[in-house]
Amino acid sequence: MASTLAAGAENATQARILRHLRDGGPLSRVELAERIGTSRTTVATEVSRLAELGLVDDIGPGVSRGGRRATLVDLAGRLRFVGVDVGATSLTVGVTDGRLQVLVQREEELDVRRGAEHVLGRALELTRKLLAEQHLTRPAGLGIGLPGPVNFHAGTPVAPPIMPGWDGYPVREVLARELGCHVLVDNDVNAMALGELHAGVARSARDFLFVKIGTGIGCGIVVDGRLYRGVDGCAGDIGHIQAEESGPACACGNSGCLEAFFGGAALARDAAAAARSGRSPELAALAAASGAPLTAADVGTAARHGDQAALALIRDGGRRVGTVLAGLVSFFNPGLVVIGGGVSGLGHLLLAEIRGVVYRRSLPLATGNLPVVLTELGDAAGIVGAARLASDALYSPD
DSSP states (O other): OOTTGGGOOOSHHHHHHHHHHHHHOOEEHHHHHHHHTSOHHHHHHHHHHHHHTTSEEEEEEOOOSSSSOOEEEEEOTTOOEEEEEEOSSEEEEEEEOTTOOEEEEEEEEOOGGGOHHHHHHHHHHHHHHHHHHTTOSSOSEEEEEESSOEETTTTEEOSOTTOTTOTTOOHHHHHHHHHOSEEEEEEHHHHHHHHHHHHSTTTTOSSEEEEEESSSEEEEEEETTEEEOOSSSOTTOGGGSBSOSSOOBOTTSOBSBHHHHHSHHHHHHHHHHHHHHTSOHHHHHHHHHHOSOOOHHHHHHHHHTTOHHHHHHHHHHHHHHHHHHHHHHHHHOOSEEEEESGGGGGTHHHHHHHHHHHHHHSOHHHHTTOOEEEOSSTTHHHHHHHHHHHHHHHTSOO
């Protein structure tokens, strides 16, 4: 890969060209000039410069528009971005092309509590292995999503409740030094929201909420096609909205938080209690058969077999999530709500409960044309979104 690649776009016109090619596919110079609203001469000059930087290529003639077929311009075929999705109990690394199509990815179990050096070290090992398979030594950029609050501008986690030892760790600095490329660090829910915006069910939405229900619960907020992070980067931290005044202790230090009632860890806790007490024969049988702690997936399995305790856990959790979302919908009036994360694997049992509460409790004007749907991208949302962060940096003049 060209040594100048990491420099990225040099001006606003180049950035717009790159983003049009990323989001719309190959275009002729004439089509680019029409879409950007500038002269063909300017576009031709900037495309030539982008080719020198190793960011675009001519790929041959397009469809005739009545005369000689124009040569199409596309993103350079060797462009590669890396997306890293760090979960509470897993690590996923993927490599994409310039248009953010995932070419290869690897996932493994990994406890985020083992600390930043261990987790990032493993992320670097997987990144280098996947890049080697692509015959590259470094990517054009890397994005990483972390399961906790992040100072986006500094590229550091800030007092993350489930990530001991990560507070203030220079994640961006460490990864950029090791790989020699742009690195962007964000909350994992924000990355997933960007993934849905780019390639998921929200790709035609301008204003939507992406709700992740996993070990933690969070919300990515997209306004007019752009991610909204808030003043300090903690917008959307709905998992720590108090669902009840008295309730289970939460990792944040408070009690009664939504996450403490229905995050993945909370659901596993309540499933184990139901199995031990005899209220759920199905969950007890699953625990005995596997010999491992129960999970949200086990609750889903038991519910599909008609287990009443499992069904009650899903309905109760969906009701609590729906109640919080109803307030957000009335406040924000989004055009779409997307539900993702590991617990969303409970599927339509959970979705139906969330939908019912949101539609009952929100204002009719806010819900009259509001789809509440499950993610289309599933586990890939975090990878695509993290890569989108990196590409936004490369395809920007800043």
